[in-house]
Amino acid sequence: MRQAKLWVLILLIFLLFPEGKAWAQKTLVFVSILPQKYFVHKIGGDLVDVQVMVMPGASPATYEPRPKQMVMLRQARAYFAIGVPFERVWLKKFAGLNPKLLIVHTDAGIEKRHMEQIEGILNSVSDNHQEHRVEHHHDRTGMKDPHIWLSPRLVKIQAENIFKGLVAVDPIHSAEYKRNFNRFCKSIEELEKKIKEILEPSKLNSRKFMVFHPSWGYFARDFGLKQVPIEVEGREPGVRVLQKLVQLAKREGIKVVFVQKQFSAKSAQVIAKAVGGQVVSLDPLAYDWEDNLLRVAKVLRRGLGTGD
Known part of the structure; x- marks a missing residue:
């Protein structure tokens, strides 16, 4: 049976x-x-x-x-x-x-943006031709942001x-x-709605934030921000570029420099110390995607916010 x-x-x-x-x-x-x-x-x-x-x-x-x-x-x-x-x-x-x-x-159906061009950002600080020649090569690569x-x-x-x-x-x-x-x-x-509320323009002193590796371009574009990269073609910047970045950070009131564990934090620490700011780690590769983006938005709010 x-x-x-x-x-x-x-x-x-x-x-x-x-x-x-x-x-x-x-x-x-x-x-x-x-x-x-x-x-x-x-x-x-x-x-x-x-x-x-x-x-x-x-x-x-x-x-x-x-x-x-x-x-x-x-x-x-x-x-x-x-x-x-x-x-x-x-x-x-x-x-x-x-x-x-x-x-x-x-990624089918997605039109990818170009990676941030450090040349254009630093042009607003200095017009040193010799130093921009390296950045111009970075511009010519036409590297798309993944x-x-x-x-x-x-x-x-x-x-x-x-x-x-x-x-x-x-x-x-x-x-x-x-x-x-x-x-x-x-x-x-x-999630989009929550992040927009956190990063409401009236609550921020600046729309620019500084990162070593330009991972956050799409996030910045979605929510009306602008990332400023530190690296030059994936490498630590030279002394002159670093000086210009410090000048830019002071002018824009940037007090927080964001890094990720896959890259060096050395130059970020130099800039943060020069402007009396701090280095904060963000992980673009975290598993819990929704919680991670909410955390990023809150960290950006604290770094760029009015304190309200």
């Missing part, structure tokens, strides 16, 4: 899951950076197993996958790319490793691309993915 009941149960499983997929099995997918894991979890929920390629503390510009990650990629159903530099080399290798892997470009995950508006586009990718590899759960996608879009809109 027990054996007969067991066979009935097995038959029901095959009828309910014609592809042989048990309910406990998750769809294995990869993402490039930690914030994407947050996005995919918001849409995929418990139906997906999300693996992150760039480990915490590493840079998406220079990352090289670990052997264990390459082994897991053989079993993955989808890879959600976002346009960070290391993908230029590795996406083709991932596809060659797993021909069935669906590569979803979550940090699209720091804009709530652009994350809604990425979320739609993620939703479509999940449906493509797991159509049986499309209705659940759709519900989660709609819920996530609403929470993004609520």
